[in-house]
Amino acid sequence: MTKLWGGRFQKTAEQWVDEFGASISFDQKLVLEDLQGSMAHVTMLSSCKILPQQDADLILSGLQTLQKKAENGELEYSVSNEDIHLNLEKLLIDEIGPVGGKLHTGRSRNDQVATDMHLYLKNRVTEIIELIEAFQSAIVEQAETHVETVVPGYTHLQRAQPISFGHHLMTYFWMLQRDKERMQESLKRIEVSPLGAGAMSGTSFPIDRELSAELLGFSGVYQNSLDAVSDRDFILEFLSNSSMLMMHLSRFAEEIILWSSEEFRFIELDDTFSTGSSIMPQKKNPDMAELVRGKTGRVYGNLFGLLTTLKGLPLAYNKDMQEDKEGMFDTVHTLMGSLPIFEGMIRTMNVNTASMEKAVNSDFSNATELADYLAAKGMPFREAHDVTGKLVFTCIQRGYYLKDLPLEDLQAASTLIEDDIYETLLPQTAVKRRNSLGGTGFDQVHHQLGLAKKLIG
Ligand code: ARG
Secondary structure (H helix, E strand, C coil): CCCCCHHHCCCCCCHHHHHHHCCHHHHHHHHHHHHHHHHHHHHHHHHCCCCCHHHHHHHHHHHHHHHHHHHCCCCCCCHHHCCHHHHHHHHHHHHHCHHHHHCCCCCCHHHHHHHHHHHHHHHHHHHHHHHHHHHHHHHHHHHHHCCCCEEEEEECCEEEEEEEHHHHHHHHHHHHHHHHHHHHHHHHHHCEECCCCCCCCCCCCCCCHHHHHHHCCCCEECCCHHHHHHCCHHHHHHHHHHHHHHHHHHHHHHHHHHHHCCCCCCEECCHHHCECCCCCCCCCECHHHHHHHHHHHHHHHHHHHHHHHHCCCCCCCCHHHHHHHHHHHHHHHHHHHHHHHHHHHHHHCEECHHHHHHHHCCCCCCHHHHHHHHHHCCCCHHHHHHHHHHHHHHHHHHCCCHHHCCHHHHHHHCCCCCCCHHHHHCHHHHHHHCCCCCCCCHHHHHHHHHHHHHHCC
């Protein structure tokens, strides 16, 4: 088949060479964006009197026909037409005749493909922001139910201090809030139109780039034609923001997996988000959380892949840049799968408050309370730390916890200790009293929830 660009060629490549160079197998995902870009372009060409109205109308109606066919999955692409842009141009010419060839006036595939990618990400990022927010609302819901559920908080994965489980969950809300803000902020750089930059240097036709940008819902245009066609920062930024988001999901996944283990038993995932084993009848596996944790690697890989592809590329467009798409599509797909999975998993998980209560009453996570108690009574904190540490050591040797120490033993360690220490050592008291701004105190968690709810509207 002769190529749309075949004029200066004497020979045609063999099919397998065409196949190697083609991107149609994956860039057909851009079909609607490509048609949208073409419609804006032709509307602009006619408004600037570069194309007669009649030709533009014909082209527009041809593009609309292709759009309907695309929506119904009726378009047939061919590898010999290389990519979605040439395929659509060929289909347009088949549809309306040689006048279809006028569409490419004052445009190149280089600004065309960049425009498609901007449009694609503009739409997907907006959808991803909504998915993040839906997930945030699931977290708020669980956190609200468990403001007063006390669990051990960890550092170094060692019991540290008792905290509100709602407080713990809300940590992920704030991570996601930053992820959402980063996505929102990136739209500023996504919603910029490269259209009209041509192959690299602009065009001699009296085009109106601002008009086509406006028709496409972009808020501005690239100010340098070389930059317009060679910039892929907006994709890198998306991949980087996505990597951070996946890293957050992966940390959450890890906790879900730990909490579901027999060793913790803090939560039980709903059956609908768990799987069984083909051999071990007792198993209930947190597969979905594990998968999200696993997929994080792919998303990082996509970021590093594109960073490496772009490294050292001379200006302006290079065919290397065709490699920008699969990782981006894969990342969008991964995010759009992972976020609703997590949302559902968190919304439906069962929180085992009895296990949590048992855990928090059988550890030394209240040791800081004792040290603080002494410090509040005037003992230098460093000394209070030492006195408490020695009492902890005594308990470990005797096989019990601070709350089990008789008052005489406590008073032998420090005469500052009185009977009210036992109330102080209760995990509930410990949490309630941590009422510093942003602390785990119940009042603070309620305050935090109030702020969070405003952020998800
Ligand atoms: N399929 C190409 C890509 O995805 C489109 C741009 C091709 N431009 C070119 N001059 N070969 O990057």
